[in-house]
Amino acid sequence: MIRSLLLSLSFAILLLTSAPPAQAATQAATQATTEEVVLGLSQDRVAITANFDGSEILIFGAVKRETPIPEGDPLQVIVAVSGPNSPVTVRRKEKKLGIWVNTDSVLVDSAPSFYAIATSAPFNEVISATEDLRYRVSIARAIRSVGAAMHIRGAQDFADAVVRIREDEGLYSLRENTVAVDQQTLFRSAIEMPADLTEGHYTARILLTRAGQVVSSFETDIDVRKVGLERFLYAMSREQPFLYGLMSLAIAIAAGWGASAAFRLLRNN
Amino acid sequence: MQIYLPIAEVSVNAFLLLGLGGIVGILSGMFGVGGGFLMTPLLFFIGIPPVVAVATEANQIVASSFSGVLAHFRRRTVDIKMGMVLQVGGLIGAALGVVVFNYLKSLGQVDLLVTLCYVVFLGVVGTLMFIESLNAMFKSKRAGGAPAPRRQRGWVHALPFKMRFRTSGLYISVIPPILVGVVVGILAAIMGVGGGFIMVPAMIYILGMPTKVVVGTSLFQIILVTAFTTMLHATTNYTVDIVLAVLLLIGGVIGAQIGTRIGVYLKAEQLRILLALMVMVVCVKLGLDLLLMPSELYSLGAAGGH
Numbered sequence: 001m002i003r004s005l006l007l008s009l010s011f012a013i014l015l016l017t018s019a020p021p022a023q024a025a026t027q028a029a030t031q032a033t034t035e036e037v038v039l040g041l042s043q044d045r046v047a048i049t050a051n052f053d054g055s056e057i058l059i060f061g062a063v064k065r066e067t068p069i070p071e072g073d074p075l076q077v078i079v080a081v082s083g084p085n086s087p088v089t090v091r092r093k094e095k096k097l098g099i100w101v102n103t104d105s106v107l108v109d110s111a112p113s114f115y116a117i118a119t120s121a122p123f124n125e126v127i128s129a130t131e132d133l134r135y136r137v138s139i140a141r142a143i144r145s146v147g148a149a150m151h152i153r154g155a156q157d158f159a160d161a162v163v164r165i166r167e168d169e170g171l172y173s174l175r176e177n178t179v180a181v182d183q184q185t186l187f188r189s190a191i192e193m194p195a196d197l198t199e200g201h202y203t204a205r206i207l208l209t210r211a212g213q214v215v216s217s218f219e220t221d222i223d224v225r226k227v228g229l230e231r232f233l234y235a236m237s238r239e240q241p242f243l244y245g246l247m248s249l250a251i252a253i254a255a256g257w258g259a260s261a262a263f264r265l266l267r268n269n
Numbered sequence: 270m271q272i273y274l275p276i277a278e279v280s281v282n283a284f285l286l287l288g289l290g291g292i293v294g295i296l297s298g299m300f301g302v303g304g305g306f307l308m309t310p311l312l313f314f315i316g317i318p319p320v321v322a323v324a325t326e327a328n329q330i331v332a333s334s335f336s337g338v339l340a341h342f343r344r345r346t347v348d349i350k351m352g353m354v355l356q357v358g359g360l361i362g363a364a365l366g367v368v369v370f371n372y373l374k375s376l377g378q379v380d381l382l383v384t385l386c387y388v389v390f391l392g393v394v395g396t397l398m399f400i401e402s403l404n405a406m407f408k409s410k411r412a413g414g415a416p417a418p419r420r421q422r423g424w425v426h427a428l429p430f431k432m433r434f435r436t437s438g439l440y441i442s443v444i445p446p447i448l449v450g451v452v453v454g455i456l457a458a459i460m461g462v463g464g465g466f467i468m469v470p471a472m473i474y475i476l477g478m479p480t481k482v483v484v485g486t487s488l489f490q491i492i493l494v495t496a497f498t499t500m501l502h503a504t505t506n507y508t509v510d511i512v513l514a515v516l517l518l519i520g521g522v523i524g525a526q527i528g529t530r531i532g533v534y535l536k537a538e539q540l541r542i543l544l545a546l547m548v549m550v551v552c553v554k555l556g557l558d559l560l561l562m563p564s565e566l567y568s569l570g571a572a573g574g575h
Binding site: 253 | 270272278279316328331332334335336340380381496502503504505509512515519522525558561563565566568
């Protein structure tokens with residue numbers, strides 16, 4: 001129901017007859033281009049509450065152009081949502097003396113905590129390899145491991161492992177053919193965000209391509225933040241760790257005593 | 270019902286946590302073990318980050334041990350004096366253990382050493398207890414329920430600084446209990462457990478305490494050591510997840526009450542044999558993890574961490 005409502009709102013943006021519900025921003029694309037993105041998000045912030053179990057962000061928009069639709073290859077759209085980047089240590093196990101132990105490790109300088117790509121056609125048709133390299137679109141390109149230890153055999157395997165493990169956890173995903181494009185003008189896609197989300201500034205990137213070349217790009221922020229009790233506890237654990245520890249102990253003692261007293265009452269009656 | 274844990278940053282089923290807490294609580298009340306050696310691996314298994322699991326588990330053990338020890342206080346099966354002496358050793362040991370832990374962390378092999386510690390200690394303790402309690406059971410059957418054999422009078426009685434422990438009916442040197450406390454404290458800090466599974470057999474076989482007093486005294490001693498560990502984790506690593514702890518301890522404290530009552534109806538030998546079996550099962554499981562080829566050879570960790 002919400003989806004259809006938002007969809008109708010997206011048309012409203014296109015017709016420029018009403019203000020968008022959430023953030024809807026326009027921005028002149030940096031390249032000298034005649035096509036640019038007008039974007040709307042179903043929500044520009046994700047609130048992590050105690051019963052947060054994932055979120056779906058609807059990304060929709062239109063292509064604004066002053067000139068007629070160019071001839072040739074049709075317009076393709078890539079939507080990529082990425083979480084905050086952080087360095088990751090990847091370790092590999094090897095069998096030593098009969099048991100499996102961590103031996104080699106590689107530091108991947110920067111990997112997003114979350115990365116979801118949606119494209120309007122198969123990935124290889126939407127963007128060329130050189131453009132992918134330039135814009136760091138594909139999952140493999142989004143991970144940076146500059147100066148990976150050269151003495152370790154197959155350093156690439158470590159970067160691959162990051163992708164594999166996070167894909168298994170549902171944190172990285174590539175969904176081809178999930179951006180719907182109408183008349184080379186309207187597009188929409190839904191990005192699923194899992195329940196195990198870390199907070200921070202997420203970015204949503206929209207790339208318009210023709211024949212594998214990026215013709216326009218647009219970027220906007222999505223704020224993922226704990227709210228309410230979650231926010232309070234998290235902040236307290238960082239800012240007042242001693243007090244937080246004492247509070248944890250007090251709760252533990254109280255719960256232990258409470259249960260004991262409750263059971264005694266039950267038994268006496 | 271899914272619930273998002275603020276520190277662990279994962280979403281888990283609340284009822285699953287309540288259930289896990291309950292089961293471990295029952296075992297805790299029955300055997301006088303904190304249950305950490307079962308709960309911590311279980312938490313890893315449901316996807317809680319290990320650092321958070323270890324720290325939060327310490328907090329949960331405080332609750333279930335406190336709940337359990339109150340029941341024992343009323344039955345007068347806590348040797349407070351002995352518990353105090355053990356705690357002195359325990360705190361020294363826990364502090365030493367953290368130093369050792371951080372040193373191993375800098376070497377980068379702390380995971381392996383923790384697992385090896387588990388396998389070795391659980392294996393040795395479990396096997397010894399199992400053999401001993403089987404023997405005791407056969408003996409008591411043959412002798413028609415004769416009381417357990419008297420404690421041996423060995424090197425423990427030859428040491429100086431003797432002290433009278435009335436509840437345990439012992440007159441022994443304070444050196445062995447303090448040493449036991451130190452060793453258990455070190456292991457507790459390294460392995461992220463209360464240490465009851467080592468403490469209980471140590472009290473029975475090294476100190477020669479009567480089994481009925483051992484459980485209450487062990488719980489009593491565990492409270493302070495795990496409280497100390499909780500504070501240490503909360504202030505240095507910020508990894509105590511209070512929401513996770515509350516869910517586990519609601520199940521845990523209720524379970525501990527039930528467990529304490531079940532324990533009353535079981536014979537000491539039966540209690541020991543069950544504990545021994547459980548310890549051995551966990552040991553075999555952890556041992557297999559080391560021996561069998563893991564399905565995923567790679568693992569991810571925060572940079573700069575261990």
